[in-house]
Amino acid sequence: MAVTRHSDAVAPVRSAGPVTIWLSRHTATAAASFGRLVRQPFASLMIILVIAVTLALPAAMNLVIKNFAAISGSWDDALDFSVFLDTGLTVSEAEGIARLIGQRADVADVQLITADAALVEFKQQSGFGDALDHLSQNPLPHTLVVRPSPANTAQSMILLREELTSLPETDIVQVDTEWVQRFHAILEIMQRAILIGAGLLGLAIIVVIGNTIRLEIQNRRDEIEVTKLIGASNAFVRRPFLWSGFWFGLFGSLLALGLVQYGLYLLQPTVARLAGLYQSGLTVLTLDLRDSLSIIGIGVVLGLVGSWFAAARHMRAIEPK
Amino acid sequence: MIQLDNVTKQFPGGHEALSGLTVSIDKGEMVFVTGHSGAGKSTLLKLIALIERPTSGQVLVDGQNTGQVRRRKIPKYRRQIGMVFQDHKLLYDRPVADNVALPLIIAGVGHREASRRVRAALDQVGLLRKEKQNPQTLSAGEQQRVGIARAIVTRPKLLIADEPTGNLDPDLSLEVMRIFRRFNEVGVTLLIASHDIALIDKLGCRRIELEDGRLQQPGHDEFVEDYTEVPLPQGGLDQWR
Secondary structure (H helix, E strand, O other): OOOOOOOOOOOOOOOOOHHHHHHHHHHHHHHHHHHHHHHOHHHHHHHHHHHHHHHHHHHHHHHHHHHHHHHHHHHHHOOOEEEEEOOOOOHHHHHHHHHHHHOOOOEEEEEEEOHHHHHHHHHHHHOOHHHHHOOOOOOOOOEEEEEEOOOOOHHHHHHHHHHHHHOOOEEEEEEOOHHHHHHHHHHHHHHHHHHHHHHHHHHHHHHHHHHHHHHHHHHOHHHHHHHHHOOOOHHHHHHHHHHHHHHHHHHHHHHHHHHHHHHHHHHHHHHHHHHHHHOOOOOOOOOOHHHHHHHHHHHHHHHHHHHHHHHHHHHOOOOOO | OEEEEEEEEEOOOOOEEEEEEEEEEOOOOEEEEEOOOOOOHHHHHHHHOOOOOOOEEEEEEOOEEHHHOOHHHHHHHHOOEEEEOOOOOOOOOOOHHHHHHHHHHHHOOOHHHHHHHHHHHHHHOOOHHHOOOOHHHOOHHHHHHHHHHHHHOOOOOEEEEEOOOOOOOHHHHHHHHHHHHHHHHOOOEEEEEOOOHHHHHHHOOEEEEEEOOEEOOOEEOOOOOOHHHOOOOOOOHHHOO
């Protein structure tokens, strides 16, 4: 290696690059702000707890909605069409239609419930058994229970329904989607309500952090005055307070995640029992990485915004006299 | 270095702290501003530090018209001036070294360079051994020397001091003034507000005497004491420069 190097003894003491200095100053400020947080553990914990609860509430509610949406989503897939055929048709004619429909690509399965079978079932279940015995003929039609293939989109479902309706042998096609749609609408309203609530709670976090930072600024008034007197810019003076806001937001959101996860843990046995009752693989959706990161991100941003407002508002007022 | 042209400062309420003051201080001078309380000493220093703005007239510092320094540029402007205060204005939540390092941190000087300069500055005021102590554990005179170290750590061309010996007994006052004198010897311009005329006479510097915001009589007293006899710190001033 033909590279000559100045020995440290000869080379003048060079200051590091501006970026390095900027970074190291930020690290130092961040550490100092963290230190102040730790030195007042009780006060800090109170604020962090307030932020955590405020963040955890909408996060948990959102999770509940997501779970409902997931469950109702599986209902969507299981929607069957009930195709009531014209009453005059014979069983073999009905079987022919069933076969025909069963061959369609967008149909997964067709099940024929003959008029007689339907009557027997109806007699058993409705409690009108005796009354029905007096009927001279079976008033019930043959019914096809058509299960659409899972590949269907909302569009092709509508098309399938129209085509089933337009068959000459079809009397009525019934789809019990209305209550599912209503349920979806309710979920959407709740989701919006949670969004509005979350917005208000976010505002509350900004106020809480802003107020905390305001008090901190008041407490360190002399220090701010002195540093300004010897040439500190507003940005320099603001920095430690922004870091305080950052830490509050970060720890608040981490604790919020902990609270939500603990809540899920408490719910787990109950859900398992419910799943057992339904004999289904019902599992609770937990916070995934994206959710967790967005909660942390929101917490940090709210912390920074709160401290920024407080710093911008109160820093200008402190000028050396 | 400092040029005041017909400067008037009127405070809200009508009190006129300075009335048509014209003063000139050359580079490398060590000048005292004297006068009774309320004569306008502090106001004069505040105008130079841009803590206050003149109602009328011009203040030039190192060729710079302070009237043209905009609000956002004030921090940068202040960084070229060393300031010493009567009440030290130290921060008691951190050790001596960190107090002295503050102007360097503000100026964005790297850590290694900063600690080197802090030690040099503390050496200048004879407090190198106390760099890790909290200022509260120091005597008033030592605290003031920390304040001086902080003021000179950025090697400003101009140092202004408002009653730097106001809280000190005569011996400590003289010590502080000798430190100032040494900085003056290496080319720092000093403007010191004080009412300790006996002490100023000992040093034999030019005096600007204010009364009710006006110039009383500029005087240049003879040297009474040979300050050059004050021993320099080890390594001399070259080490600091």
